[in-house]
Amino acid sequence: MSLSEIEIVSDSSKTNSTGQQPVILDVFGASAYGDLPKLTKFVQQDGVSLSQPDANGYYPLQWASLNNFPHLAHYIIQHGGDVHAVDNVRQTALHWAAVRGSVAAADVLLQNGARVEVPDVNGYRAVHVAAQYGQTSFLNYIVSKYHADFDAPDNDGRTPLHWAAYKGFADTIRLLLFWDAFQGKQDKEGCTPLHWAALRGNLEACVVLMHAGTKQELTVKDSAGFTPAQIAADRGHHHVSLILSNALRGHNSCWKDRAWINRARDIGYAPILFCIVFACTIIFINSVLFASNLQKITAVVGLWGWTAVSLSVASLLVFIRCSSKDPGYVKTSGGIRSIAGAEGPLLTIDLASTANWIGNWSQLCPTCKVLIKSFRVHLQQV
Structure with a gap:
């Protein structure tokens, strides 16, 4: 089992870690360092084109997007930069923005016509790149605002959830599960996201996936016939294997015992509570108000008894109405948007x-x- 890593230049010679003033000799350096005055000079005085790549096939717009310079990205686009331009592995500027979670730069790209679903040679879209680098905020942004497909497979059938599990980014996993990403998706090797998390021994990722999933994810086998627990044991991640094995045994041992609980959950607890209150009311009437072996009750006691019965019946009627209606919501100051079919x-x-x-x-x-x-x-x- 192996995963091909994304090939993108995120750590380049154009990034300066010494703190010294960089020497900018061309539009690519100006774009990488965010030097708008020098970029303007190169373009307007020297007549340098912003639509041509450097010797490695990388564009100024890619450098500006990688380092999150939205004002430079806007300038480049306005002066001939192409948001659809691709490098040697068919990665766009949006792919590069996803590497470092450059939300502001990505917003400029997408507002100027960049396509959020463009794949590179490996089938990686911006959502895959964001998952590979753990850029959770960036992933959420392009999914929520630009409707990126968070369950899209790459050329090997791996979704962003596969990549997040493989890299061990638990927060990214939580977000994808929040968006209802399909946890049971198998890639070309038959592996689910839980398989890849177990392969790398990513304990937190395994726990998140395990708690959010079902018994099926624990028992599914890859093309080699291994479950996630077996893969973890084979790779020497015994703590992960133990947790997954115990979870599977727990599912098996209580499956029959919890069958009636599952049926009760399907029905709901409201009818059960209604029956309890109704039965208590009948017992009270029969044992107190209509009891033949008790002394004759006074008018005050009778009034108290029938008042209690009336309140009980009224409570049951209100209970039926409340349990069958939408409970409503607490109003906020506004400006919030519904997701996943949520109402209110x-x-x-x-x-x-x-x-x-x-x-x-x-x-x-x-x-x-x-x-x-x-x-x-x-x-x-x-």
């Missing part, structure tokens, strides 16, 4: 605002489709 601001968050997401990825709830921390903040503001 209670189940919505502003996905296009990167500030709402920074550092909060562990607060995602794939079941309720809310960002727990942001939801609490909204409630405190009401």
Whole structure:
């Protein structure tokens, strides 16, 4: 089993780690370092073209996008730079922006016609690159605002979830599961994301996938006939193998015992609660109000008894109405957008605002489709 890494120049000689003033000799260096005055000089005074690549086949727009210089990206596009231009491995400037999570630069590219679903020679789209480098905010941004396909397979049938699991980026995994990424997708080798997480011994990634998945993901075998637990054991990741094996045994041991619980969950607990309250009301009437072996009750006691029965019946009627209706939502200050079919601001968050997401990825709830921390903040503001 092997994964082909993305080939993109993210650490180039154009990046200066010494802190010294860089020597900029061409439009590529000016684009990489964000020097707009020099870039302007090269273009307007020297007549240098921004639509031609350097000796390695890389474009000025790619360098500006990689290092997140949106003003340079805008200038390059306005002066002949092509957002659709590709290098030797057919990667666009948007691919390069995804490497370092350059949201601002990517926004300029996409607003000027860049296509979010363009694949390179390996079939990697911007969502794959973002998952490979753990750029969770960038991935969320292009999915929520530009509707990028977060479940798209590459040439080997691997989705962004496969890559995030392989690289061990648990926050990216949480986001993809929050978006309902298909956890059971198998690549050309029959491997699911859990297989790749187990292969690398990524414990947190395995735990996130295991808790969000079902027994099927634990038992599925790759083309060689190995389950995720077996792959982890074979690679020497015994702690991961032990956790996955124990989870599988837990599923097997309580499967039959929990069958009635699962049926109860399908029905819901409201009918059970209704029956309990109704039965208690009947017992009260029969044992107190209509009891033949008790002394004759006074008018006050009778009034109290029938008042209690009336309140109980009224409560049951209100309970039926409440359990069959939409409970509604808490209004917020506005400006939030619905996702995944959620109805009302209670189940919505502003996905296009990167500030709402920074550092909060562990607060995602794939079941309720809310960002727990942001939801609490909204409630405190009401």
